[in-house]
Amino acid sequence: MKTKSLLLGALAALALSTSAFAQEVTLRIHQFLPAQATMPAGAIEPWANKVSEESEGRIKFELYPAMQLGGAPAELYDQAKDGVVDIVWTVLGYTPGRFPKSEVFELPFMSPNGEIGSAAFYNYVMANSADEFAGVHVIALHTHGPGLFHSKDPINTLEDIKGMKVRGGSRIISDMLANLGAEPIGMPVPQTTEALSKGVIDGTTVPWEVTPSIRVAELVTNHTGFTSQYGLYTQTFGFIMNQDSYNNLPDDLKAIIDANSGLEVSRQFGMVMDEGDARGLKIAVDAGNNIVQLDEAQTQLWIDAAQPTIDKWFADMEGQGIDGKALYDAARAAVAAEM
Secondary structure, eight states: OHHHHHHHHHHHHHHHHHHHHTOOEEEEEEOSSOTTSHHIIIIIHHHHHHHHHHTTTSEEEEEEOTTTTSSOGGGHHHHHHTTSSSEEEEEGGGSTTSSTTGGGGGSTTOOSSHHHHHHHHHHHHHHHTGGGGTTEEEEEEEEOSOOEEEESSOOOSGGGGTTOEEEESSHHHHHHHHHHTOEEEEOOGGGHHHHHHTTSOSEEEEOGGGTTTTTHHHHOOEEEEOOTTOOSOOOEEEEEEEHHHHHTSOHHHHHHHHHTOSHHHHHHHHHHHHHHHHHHHHHHHHTTOEEEEOOHHHHHHHHHHHHHHHHHHHHHHHHTTOOHHHHHHHHHHHHHHHO
16 A cells, blocks of 8 residues: 555656646737837847747747737836736836936947947946846846937037927936937837827937837938947847746746847847848938938037036936946946947
8 A cells, every 4th residue: 555655656746747847838028119110020029939949839928019918118117027027128218217327328429339239238237237127037138229310300410409309218318418409308219200290399319220110211301320430329128027937937948048048139139229220221211311420520529519418427326326437437348348
């Protein structure tokens, strides 16, 4: 009888072990852009497909674009942190003050493109501001490519932007616009199309990759960028997983998530942004729009005019007991290391 009980116990343990090994999970990914936009189509969906394939179908994903699960874009980070969804992709600057040390990458004229900026941003965060992401599991951190102006009237000089109502996507960007002489109007990307069409704004700051999905090249005819060394600004993004959703995975599935997280995934997301920039620019060129590329001397005038935004950020950080200048130097060094 005792032998039979031991045998039954062993069989039960084997069944539980087999069941755990074969565990399947479904993870929900929530983000704010239409499914056909650059990042959902070119980065998030391919990432999900790769992870699912490597798990032999044991990890499944449900993709929810354009805030289909409810809430506002600024709430996405907390949706992941609080377990409302499993994974989000979001703009970190949509929650002002939440990531003060990471915010340095939004300062004017920081990085030249998405690939370099993304690798530099991931490395910078891991070394300097990883504590700002406590309570979540980071899959990737990245930036977009060069930010630039898209406007109804041409911007050929610094004086041309004076008094323009221009959309800014974060606290730092809006402060920069004010220092440049514009009237900043803060709003998430999805609101830009209506704001341009109704004349609420005269122009917007977005990278080229965003422009097709929000029809910018149809709504304005002028686009002003800077020398290839820098973009006007960058925004930062997080591909973030709920900590419990990660912790509850069996070890072999955690390993698959881990293999598809980190520096190289961040770099890849930045490269997708750069590919999107090329497509967005081509659409504007094919439409016959006015493409302005400011030369080095003109760009320097804008850099000088934007310096008060950097100085103010230093002061803001000092008020929080943070050495902003040291973080700025670390960010510039991280970018330089990737160039």
